[in-house]
Amino acid sequence: xxxxxxxxxxxxxxxxxxxxxxxxxAGDRVEFVEVAPGRFEIVAAxxxxxxxxxxxGKARKAVSIENMNRAISRRGSSAR
Numbered sequence: 374x375x376x377x378x379x380x381x382x383x384x385x386x387x388x389x390x391x392x393x394x395x396x397x398x399a400g401d402r403v404e405f406v407e408v409a410p411g412r413f414e415i416v417a418a419x420x421x422x423x424x425x426x427x428x429x430g431k432a433r434k435a436v437s438i439e440n441m442n443r444a445i446s447r448r449g450s451s452a453r
Contacts, residue, residue, distance in 0.1 A: 387415075 377385040387397070395417045397403060402418040 391415075 375388045375391055377388060379385055387395075387403070392398070395403070395415070397417045397419060404416045404418045405413045406416055408414050
């Protein structure tokens with residue numbers, strides 16, 4: 374089992390063997406994904422958002438930026 378210590382600033386150093394397996398380097402981003410209450414996975418966030426293009430096929434209808442912002446605002450106001 375590999376461990377890391379949290380500093381007083383809330384920082385950790387990812388151990389080298391974990392960095393190698395995640396294929397992350399200095400400057401790369403990682404995401405902390407909650408998979409169960411109090412349980413997280415660390416995921417390398419090294420893929421460009423453009424790599425997601427086409428993942429869901431063509432949109433059925435166009436949505437304006439204003440409508441997107443309205444939906445985000447409504448959803449955000451109901452978040453805990």
